[in-house]
Amino acid sequence: MSAFPTSLLILNGKNAGDDPLREAVKLLRDEGMDIQVRVTWEKGDAGRYVQEALQLGVSTVIAGGGDGTINEVATALVSCEGENVPALGILPLGTANDFATSAAIPEPLDKALQLAIVGKAVPIDIARVNDKTCFINMATGGFGTRITSETPEKLKAALGGVSYLIHGLMRMDMLKADRCEITGDDFRWQGDALVIGIGNGRQAGGGQQLCPQALINDGLLHLRIFTGDEILPALFTTLTQPEENPHIVDGKSAWFEVRAPHEITFNLDGEPLRGERFRIEVVPNALQCRLPPDCPLLR
Numbered sequence: 001m002s003a004f005p006t007s008l009l010i011l012n013g014k015n016a017g018d019d020p021l022r023e024a025v026k027l028l029r030d031e032g033m034d035i036q037v038r039v040t041w042e043k044g045d046a047g048r049y050v051q052e053a054l055q056l057g058v059s060t061v062i063a064g065g066g067d068g069t070i071n072e073v074a075t076a077l078v079s080c081e082g083e084n085v086p087a088l089g090i091l092p093l094g095t096a097n098d099f100a101t102s103a104a105i106p107e108p109l110d111k112a113l114q115l116a117i118v119g120k121a122v123p124i125d126i127a128r129v130n131d132k133t134c135f136i137n138m139a140t141g142g143f144g145t146r147i148t149s150e151t152p153e154k155l156k157a158a159l160g161g162v163s164y165l166i167h168g169l170m171r172m173d174m175l176k177a178d179r180c181e182i183t184g185d186d187f188r189w190q191g192d193a194l195v196i197g198i199g200n201g202r203q204a205g206g207g208q209q210l211c212p213q214a215l216i217n218d219g220l221l222h223l224r225i226f227t228g229d230e231i232l233p234a235l236f237t238t239l240t241q242p243e244e245n246p247h248i249v250d251g252k253s254a255w256f257e258v259r260a261p262h263e264i265t266f267n268l269d270g271e272p273l274r275g276e277r278f279r280i281e282v283v284p285n286a287l288q289c290r291l292p293p294d295c296p297l298l299r
Helices: 019-030 045-056 067-078 098-102 109-118 143-150 153-159 162-170 231-240
Strands: 007-011 035-039 060-065 087-092 121-129 133-135 138-142 178-184 187-199 221-227 248-253 255-268 271-290
Touching: 007 045, 007 109, 019 035, 019 109, 035 045, 045 060, 045 067, 060 067, 060 109, 067 087, 067 098, 067 121, 067 133, 067 271, 087 098, 087 109, 109 271, 133 255, 133 271, 178 221, 178 248, 187 248, 187 255, 221 255, 221 271, 248 255
Parallel strands: 007 035, 007 060, 060 087, 087 271
Antiparallel strands: 121 133, 121 271, 138 187, 138 255, 178 187, 178 255, 187 221, 221 248, 255 271
């Protein structure tokens, strides 16, 4: 019998042939760790595997993939009932790995996998949108959302997170603001937004620190709006002087509501959600997650 509790690795199908990952799993199994592996093929697989994990009584469910995979596994864990819900472990294998990077998850696969199995589990928040859809990292709207959703897969595979910036520069013709109204606790703003970031975590789009002060266990969501009153001057100032930028609006609240006179799109950890109204609320201490002891996202 293994001296370590059993873990179930839910692996994005894109990474099933990753030889370094196979070596990392084999190495830890040789050290006595019981790691079960399941590979996703289509949407909904992660949720079914989480239910299997409950039946197996595993200690940890590890999300192996990018931000979308982490979000899908986390959302499935949050919906579980009972006292013995497994903790979430993170194995970053995506293009940008925004949540894993800001949480200081180790890049070497064997170290990340080891942390996911034996690291200390701490309670973290998750965000829920319109009482249904969840995200663990960030909801982004505006120009950045259009870019990340349209960046070609081949470009992402070749260049990683920088591919979003390159594709954005190629598609400056898409640069236009969205008119909307955003409210929260003691917060109200109305105007033209070039980019909207509502963060449980800190960064999105391949390393863009949209909510640089966000924490995942403070019971709050952080908001940053890049206003689009004059789009090109706003963009230039944002890139060159982010600390003293008249085109940036910040806020903190346990909830935010976004209303627009037309349909807009939010990207929830890689999943697009379209509509004219979004109610985004934090769910405190929603799940346990195995994170580094010096994780910058913990207060």
